[in-house]
Amino acid sequence: MSVPDLHDGREDGRGPGADLVGPLADQPYPTRRELVDEAAPSRAARGLRATVVDTYTTLLQVGIAFLLLLGGSGSLRNALRAGLSASGGGPGWTAQTSAVLTAVGLSVSFVAFGLAVWCRLGPVSLGTAPTTWWTPLPVDRAALLRPVVRNRALGSALAGGLFTAWATSVAFGVAGQLSGSLAAAGLGGGFAVGAGLAGAGYLLVVRPAIRSGVPALLRAGRVLDAVGVAVVVLLAVSAAVGMAVDAVQPGAVLVPAAVVAAGALVVVVLAGRSALAQAGDIPSPSLRRGASRLERLTSSVLQFDVREMGRAIAADSRGRVRRRRRFPRVTGPVSAVVAADVLLLRRQPRRLVTAGVLVLVPFVLAAGTSAHRAVAALLLWLAGYAAATTLSEPARSLALVPAAARTLPIAASTVVAVRWIPVAVLSTLWGALAYPLAVTASGLLHGESLGAAWWSWSLLGALAGPGFAAAALRGAVRPDPDLSRPVISTAMGAVPPGAAAAVTTGPDLAVLVSVPVLLATLARGAFDWLLLGQLLASAAAVGIGWAYAAHRARKVS
Amino acid sequence: MSKSKRTGGRGPARDVVLGMERLLVGYGEPVCAPVTVDVARGEALCLVGANGAGKSTVLRAVAGLLEPLDGTVRLHGEPVDERSVRFRREVACVFDEDAWFAELSVAEHLELVARGHGVRDVVAVVDAELEAQRLTDAADQLPTSLSSGQKRRLLLAAALVRPRSVLLLDEPEQRLDPTGREALADRLLAERDAGTALVLATHDVVLLRRLATRAVVVDDTGGDGGTCRVVDADEAARIVSDPVR
Numbered sequence: 027m028s029v030p031d032l033h034d035g036r037e038d039g040r041g042p043g044a045d046l047v048g049p050l051a052d053q054p055y056p057t058r059r060e061l062v063d064e065a066a067p068s069r070a071a072r073g074l075r076a077t078v079v080d081t082y083t084t085l086l087q088v089g090i091a092f093l094l095l096l097g098g099s100g101s102l103r104n105a106l107r108a109g110l111s112a113s114g115g116g117p118g119w120t121a122q123t124s125a126v127l128t129a130v131g132l133s134v135s136f137v138a139f140g141l142a143v144w145c146r147l148g149p150v151s152l153g154t155a156p157t158t159w160w161t162p163l164p165v166d167r168a169a170l171l172r173p174v175v176r177n178r179a180l181g182s183a184l185a186g187g188l189f190t191a192w193a194t195s196v197a198f199g200v201a202g203q204l205s206g207s208l209a210a211a212g213l214g215g216g217f218a219v220g221a222g223l224a225g226a227g228y229l230l231v232v233r234p235a236i237r238s239g240v241p242a243l244l245r246a247g248r249v250l251d252a253v254g255v256a257v258v259v260l261l262a263v264s265a266a267v268g269m270a271v272d273a274v275q276p277g278a279v280l281v282p283a284a285v286v287a288a289g290a291l292v293v294v295v296l297a298g299r300s301a302l303a304q305a306g307d308i309p310s311p312s313l314r315r316g317a318s319r320l321e322r323l324t325s326s327v328l329q330f331d332v333r334e335m336g337r338a339i340a341a342d343s344r345g346r347v348r349r350r351r352r353f354p355r356v357t358g359p360v361s362a363v364v365a366a367d368v369l370l371l372r373r374q375p376r377r378l379v380t381a382g383v384l385v386l387v388p389f390v391l392a393a394g395t396s397a398h399r400a401v402a403a404l405l406l407w408l409a410g411y412a413a414a415t416t417l418s419e420p421a422r423s424l425a426l427v428p429a430a431a432r433t434l435p436i437a438a439s440t441v442v443a444v445r446w447i448p449v450a451v452l453s454t455l456w457g458a459l460a461y462p463l464a465v466t467a468s469g470l471l472h473g474e475s476l477g478a479a480w481w482s483w484s485l486l487g488a489l490a491g492p493g494f495a496a497a498a499l500r501g502a503v504r505p506d507p508d509l510s511r512p513v514i515s516t517a518m519g520a521v522p523p524g525a526a527a528a529v530t531t532g533p534d535l536a537v538l539v540s541v542p543v544l545l546a547t548l549a550r551g552a553f554d555w556l557l558l559g560q561l562l563a564s565a566a567a568v569g570i571g572w573a574y575a576a577h578r579a580r581k582v583s
Numbered sequence: 584m585s586k587s588k589r590t591g592g593r594g595p596a597r598d599v600v601l602g603m604e605r606l607l608v609g610y611g612e613p614v615c616a617p618v619t620v621d622v623a624r625g626e627a628l629c630l631v632g633a634n635g636a637g638k639s640t641v642l643r644a645v646a647g648l649l650e651p652l653d654g655t656v657r658l659h660g661e662p663v664d665e666r667s668v669r670f671r672r673e674v675a676c677v678f679d680e681d682a683w684f685a686e687l688s689v690a691e692h693l694e695l696v697a698r699g700h701g702v703r704d705v706v707a708v709v710d711a712e713l714e715a716q717r718l719t720d721a722a723d724q725l726p727t728s729l730s731s732g733q734k735r736r737l738l739l740a741a742a743l744v745r746p747r748s749v750l751l752l753d754e755p756e757q758r759l760d761p762t763g764r765e766a767l768a769d770r771l772l773a774e775r776d777a778g779t780a781l782v783l784a785t786h787d788v789v790l791l792r793r794l795a796t797r798a799v800v801v802d803d804t805g806g807d808g809g810t811c812r813v814v815d816a817d818e819a820a821r822i823v824s825d826p827v828r
């Protein structure tokens with residue numbers, strides 16, 4: 027049977043001289059419209075009332091979420107302003123310029139990481155079912171894929187614009203002396219620049235998907251990852267060396283922003299036309315891969331499973347061959363598990379890079395925005411748990427592939443404790459670096475006296491490391507959300523309590539680990555009683571984390 | 584191997600390793616009649632039955648991966664607990680599931696498993712097993728990149744590079760090419776004759792005839808005493824060859 031040419035300009039896919047056998051061989055293929063018309067009635071059971079109610083509910087929830095976000099931004103602005111006043115600097119254009127530069131840098135980083143995720147997901151794809159259904163049919167693919175390109179470009183622009191506008195609003199709020207019109211201009215400018223960059227970036231990412239296929243996309247993703255990391259490192263270096271920022275008047279900021287937005291608009295128009303015109307040329311492997319990843323991501327979101335979400339958007343494994351390593355030091359099951367976990371981390375260096383970047387993020391945010399010193403504790407909680415989580419992939423794989431550990435003569439309860447070891451070691455190093463860095467900007471690090479010296483904060487962070495590792499271990503083996511329990515109605519909409527319990531399992535233990543650093547920032551020093559408190563908090567976290575993981579291992583195994 | 588042992592070993596020399604006593608398995612509801620049988624060192628017990636009869640479910644219960652609805656499974660007279668060190672040291676499983684460490688190549692996985700069990704001269708053992716399973720050329724590949732038949736052979740290799748007294752296999756012949764099936768039968772025969780107690784679910788008549796000392800016919804009808812029938816290898820082969828009869 028000859029294969030119909032999909033690109034011969036005829037929607038029924040029959041090229042000249044096609045010699046087909048089987049059903050429909052002597053009839054024209056149905057067009058896409060005919061197939062849709064046939065399928066539509068079975069999928070259009072929803073009435074007008076249901077559609078109106080759904081639309082109303084969605085709009086209401088989005089509106090409430092937006093208002094809450096604005097409220098949160100206001101609180102954050104106040105906190106930042108208070109921190110700036112407390113540090114003695116007072117509000118001013120220099121501080122504001124520094125904050126805006128930080129906001130711009132983080133926005134660029136956000137857009138770069140977001141586009142890298144698109145590269146890994148496949149920037150243009152349908153769901154698995156439509157891909158399985160439509161792509162083998164000799165119908166015009168472009169009509170199917172153009173709306174996807176259009177919607178995702180708009181979605182990317184919206185996400186980039188909102189993030190940049192939010193970051194700009196926070197940054198502008200630092201000075202606290204902006205007039206309403208200037209703040210509005212800053213917000214609008216931030217939105218335009220962010221939306222332009224993200225939208226243009228998405229459309230540029232579509233090009234390799236059309237022309238070069240999956241390998242080129244993955245290469246582009248790695249480049250974008252590197253850009254995101256480089257921006258964070260650059261901000262950290264500039265903050266560390268105390269780079270002086272000359273005061274910049276708002277008008278001077280708006281002009282380059284307008285130029286960037288205009289340039290992005292030109293790219294959007296040109297790349298958009300090209301992408302829409304060639305959307306049908308995206309090869310099937312790219313569509314199938316994107317469909318598979320998207321489905322994985324969607325199901326993980328619906329199940330509130332951040333572990334699976336991370337795997338869905340993670341970079342692909344590098345090749346299928348590994349240079350063989352020997353394990354001469356492995357003499358038993360415990361060292362075998364440790365060796366396997368360490369090798370996994372060595373072969374997924376992105377996890378180490380991510381943890382490294384997360385050392386810098388609290389510092390960059392705290393230094394760039396002159397945040398209140400208590401904000402540093404919040405940032406360390408978030409970054410510490412995120413770093414430990416990214417390093418705890420071996421423990422996560424325990425829940426995913428319990429059969430691997432069963433091949434070794436080691437008790438199920440021991441396996442979880444052993445898998446904590448590499449994460450604890452790396453988290454200890456992480457804390458020893460991140461803690462003193464994060465509080466540098468708050469003026470809490472000075473001299474060699476107990477509590478104020480670098481080593482005091484470093485020790486506090488090092489003691490917190492094993493606790494973060496235990497929290498990540500707890501999060502790694504938590505059960506899937508129990509969505510069978512009745513939902514609770516809140517102002518934000520219906521909340522499934524089972525899902526909420528699952529999502530907070532892990533971060534809750536990280537809160538306990540972070541209490542001493544919060545007290546230390548408020549007390550203006552990592553004093554000996556706080557070091558003792560950190561030791562106790564981490565020991566408690568390790569005890570709870572191990573006990574929970576051992577309990578779960580009995581079920582998981 | 585003596586004929587008496589080959590046919591079930593009714594003499595006093597039988598060293599029972601694994602015993603099932605009115606083992607009832609299922610998922611809420613039983614999937615088959617209860618199973619009462621034991622396996623001694625140097626014996627191979629085959630589970631036969633139609634697709635969906637419950638062979639794999641019985642095997643999973645024996646491996647401690649599924650809580651029985653009723654009855655017991657004992658290893659050396661003690662209830663099985665697959666989470667315990669002793670069980671994991673003695674029982675090797677070849678089931679249809681991914682059982683390898685992420686990011687480790689085929690050879691590395693085998694080496695870690697062998698070292699984890701305290702095997703000496705690991706490199707030679709692993710290389711020999713790779714050769715035996717025709718995986719030498721794939722030694723540096725990630726298991727996820729192997730074909731389904733290669734994955735099956737890797738699972739078998741992982742069970743054989745380590746010491747064991749019991750080997751549980753769920754349709755090990757599946758996805759193997761004819762050469763692989765022949766090699767599998769030879770290998771399992773040698774394993775049985777070396778004193779390992781084997782329990783395997785299979786549809787392969789040749790494997791059954793060459794290997795089985797006894798077989799359990801897994802179905803929901805029940806035989807004597809309402810339990811699944813225990814038959815000899817020839818009867819089991821006849822049942823597998825002509826299930827309708």
